[in-house]
Amino acid sequence: MKLDPRCALVLLLAYLIALSTISPGHNLLLLILCSLPMVGLLLAPVRKTELLAQAAYVLPFSFAIAAVALLRGHTAQAIFFLLRSYISILSVLIVTHLLSTLELLRAMEALGAPRFLIVVTEFLIRYLEVMRREADLMRLAALCRGAARSRLIASASLAMLFVRSLERSTAIHNAMLARGFNGRLPRIQPMLWQSRDTVALLLGLVLISGLRWSL
Incomplete structure (x- = not known):
C-alpha cells in the first residue's frame, strides 16, 4: 500500500522534527524513535543492505562534531549524536526510495514550497x-x-x-x-488523497508526538 506523497512527506518532517529535538540523555526515547524507521525498512520493498550502507556515508561528517564530545569525555553524547544523525539520513533514504523525485517535488509544491x-x-x-x-x-x-x-x-x-x-x-x-507555458508544468496523473492517507497521517502524527512528548 503506497501512501500519498504529501502524507509521506508530512510524516517524514514530523519524525525528523521529533528526532532532532531530543536532547542528550533521553536514551530510551531515542531508541524507541530509532525503531520506527527500522521497522519501516523491514517492511518496505527496498534493498535493505544498500540503504544501510548509504546511510553510513554521513557518519564521517557527523564524527567531526561528535569528536568534540569525545575530547570532553562525553562518550555517551558522541554516540547519541552519531546514532541520531544516522537514523535521520536512513529515514530520508527510505522515503526517497519509496517515492520518485517528481512525486516528492509535487508533494512539496502542494504543501506550499x-x-x-x-x-x-x-x-x-x-x-x-x-x-x-x-x-x-x-x-x-x-x-x-x-x-x-x-x-x-x-x-x-x-x-x-x-x-x-x-x-x-x-x-x-x-x-x-x-505552447502556452505559464510557469506551471502540467500533471498527467493528479495526486489523489484517499481515506487511508488521512488515517495514516493521523495515526503517524499521534504516534510520533505521543512518543516524543510523553517519554
Missing part, C-alpha cells in the same frame, strides 16, 4: 540526463577524430558543451512559450 524552486528542480533533473548524453556524444566524436586526452581539449569540450546547452535550453523555452 516556492513554485519557482520546484520548476527549476524539475527542469534540472530532466536536463542533466540530456547534458550527459550530449557530453558522451562529444567525447565519442573527439575520440573518433583521434583527439588525445589533455586539459586543453577537455576545457574546450566543456565550453562547447555549455554553448550547446544554452542553445538547446533557449529552443526548449521558446517552444514551451509557444
